[in-house]
Amino acid sequence: MFLINIDHIGIAVHDLDGALAEYRRQYRVEPVHRQIVESQGVEEAMIAVGGSHIQLLQPRSEDSPVGKFLASRGEGMHHVAYAVVDLDAALEHLRAEGVRLIDQEPRIGGGGARIAFVHPKSLAGTLIELVESP
Amino acid sequence: MFLINIDHIGIAVHDLDGALAEYRRQYRVEPVHRQIVESQGVEEAMIAVGGSHIQLLQPRSEDSPVGKFLASRGEGMHHVAYAVVDLDAALEHLRAEGVRLIDQEPRIGGGGARIAFVHPKSLAGTLIELVESP
Numbered sequence: 417m418f419l420i421n422i423d424h425i426g427i428a429v430h431d432l433d434g435a436l437a438e439y440r441r442q443y444r445v446e447p448v449h450r451q452i453v454e455s456q457g458v459e460e461a462m463i464a465v466g467g468s469h470i471q472l473l474q475p476r477s478e479d480s481p482v483g484k485f486l487a488s489r490g491e492g493m494h495h496v497a498y499a500v501v502d503l504d505a506a507l508e509h510l511r512a513e514g515v516r517l518i519d520q521e522p523r524i525g526g527g528g529a530r531i532a533f534v535h536p537k538s539l540a541g542t543l544i545e546l547v548e549s550p
Numbered sequence: 551m552f553l554i555n556i557d558h559i560g561i562a563v564h565d566l567d568g569a570l571a572e573y574r575r576q577y578r579v580e581p582v583h584r585q586i587v588e589s590q591g592v593e594e595a596m597i598a599v600g601g602s603h604i605q606l607l608q609p610r611s612e613d614s615p616v617g618k619f620l621a622s623r624g625e626g627m628h629h630v631a632y633a634v635v636d637l638d639a640a641l642e643h644l645r646a647e648g649v650r651l652i653d654q655e656p657r658i659g660g661g662g663a664r665i666a667f668v669h670p671k672s673l674a675g676t677l678i679e680l681v682e683s684p
Contacts, residue, residue, distance in 0.1 A: 419577055421600030422556055424629055429674045442649050444634075445554055465599055465632065466555030468668055472674070492675035493627040498558055498599065515576050539572055540563045540606070541626035 418506055423547045424462065424469035425450055426495040432474035439463060439470070447472075453526045454490050458482050460526050471497070471526075479490040495533070497545035503530050506546055510534065520550065552640055553632040554607050557681045558596065558603035560629040561641050562616050566593055566608035573597060573604070581606075587660045592616050605631070605660075629667070631679035640680055644668065656682065 426453040429435040439445050447461040448469075457480025465469040471495060475483035487493055500506045503522050510517060518533035525531035538544075561680035563569040573579050582603075591614025597604040604665040607628060619628055634640045637656050644651060652667035659665035664682040672678075 417601050419573065422559065422602045425556065425559060425627075427674055427676055435674050438653050442644060442647055442673060445553065465553045468556045470630075489623075490675050493559075493630065496604075496627065510576060513576055534639070536626070539576060540561055543563055543623050 418500050418509070419424070420501060420549060421499040422468045423463075423497040423499040423545075424471040426473055426501065426538075426545070427494060428473050428475070428486050428494040429491050430474065432461055432472055435472050436461055436463075441474075441495045446539075449527065451526055453524070456525070457470060457543050462526075469534075470523060479517065495543035495545050496533075499549040500546050501537075503532060503546055503548035507532055513549070515539075551637070552614075552634050552636075552643070554635060554683060555633040556602045556678075557631040557633040557683075558605040558609055559627060560605045560631065560679070562607050562620050562628040563625050563628065564608065564620060566595055566606055569606050569608075570595055570597075575590075579604075583661065585660055586610070589657070590615070590659070596660075629677035629679050631665075631681050632679050634682040635665060635683060637680055637682035641666055649673075 443549040445463045448464045449462040452459045458473045473482050482489045516535040516538045522532050532546050534542040534544040540547045579597045582598045583596040584594045594605045595606045606653045607616050619632040650672045656664040656666050666680050668678040670677040
């Protein structure tokens, strides 16, 4: 099996500071990392939970992918990210199976990781991100 | 911190057999557990990923919670479940913080675990399930 872990669950929010304050108040958790990822048009914060993370995503503009998601669906779960050992091999396998990809080649995501997104129409309406484990 | 792990991500699907076949084809994963949970009106299958799981949920009727979710939102991520050490203490804490719960008291979910759901209006549109770690 090439999925080695749930790296994170991405959750779209309107107000990152407000969402972090609610996570702190309700679940006593703190972000371990926070950054602006210009290439994705978001500011993100990562909260560690066991060996995985909750990733809160606030769009930087209404026409970014997360901005459009918020406009059409409202706040909530946006994607699930799986850690893989070898992202190039995973994408080659998915292409060979005829799976519809968003990213044909790996790109750099938050924290400098190599990532690629798989289209939600490929698998039960779920936007899947693959993250190469460093 | 009382959230010890992401126990699973629940994904609503129309056709459990079809979804499992696609997970198998695309990601080479197999379910480790499958059961009908009458109290929730679903048939569910659990796929292990690292220390966590993907839970595929097919409604048994259109008027079940997952059936209504599918009718209004379509297939996709339905909830995230966190493992907690002490579910009674977690619910008491959330009540004291004024957090809106779906289940005031623990009930029995798939696999016989003690579970409770927290209302999605409480935290960024995310339906949260708490699962007591056995």
